[in-house]
Amino acid sequence: METTDEARNQASSVSILEKNPKVVFVLGGPGSGKGTQCTNIAKLFGYTHLSAGDLLRAESESDSENGIMIKNVMKEGKIVLSEVTVKLLQQAM
Known part of the structure; x- marks a missing residue:
């Protein structure tokens, strides 16, 4: 046993x-x-x-390189690359 x-x-x-x-x-x-x-x-x-939008918003509030990039993309009204979103989802899992 x-x-x-x-x-x-x-x-x-x-x-x-x-x-x-x-x-x-x-x-x-x-x-x-x-x-x-x-x-x-x-x-x-x-x-x-797990909400992709919530994860992106949280990361965009950080001062990390990724967070700054996400914030800029979102500010321009564009869609963040799926690779970035998937990476955040993977990290959250």
Whole structure:
């Protein structure tokens, strides 16, 4: 029989792909209720809600090189490169 430490070590060595996490994407235009529905889904199912917009805004408030770039892109009314947004989502996960 495995000890608790052995079981914990074995579970932590399993890759994220083998754990088969559930990911839900909610898409919609500004003001369509995405945030409201995501809050409800997270509460009901125990999910974690990650908002790309919230992550971008938080990073833009930092004085990091990335934050300054994001702030400038947003100030110009342009869309931040998807690679930047994906990186922020990955870090948050």
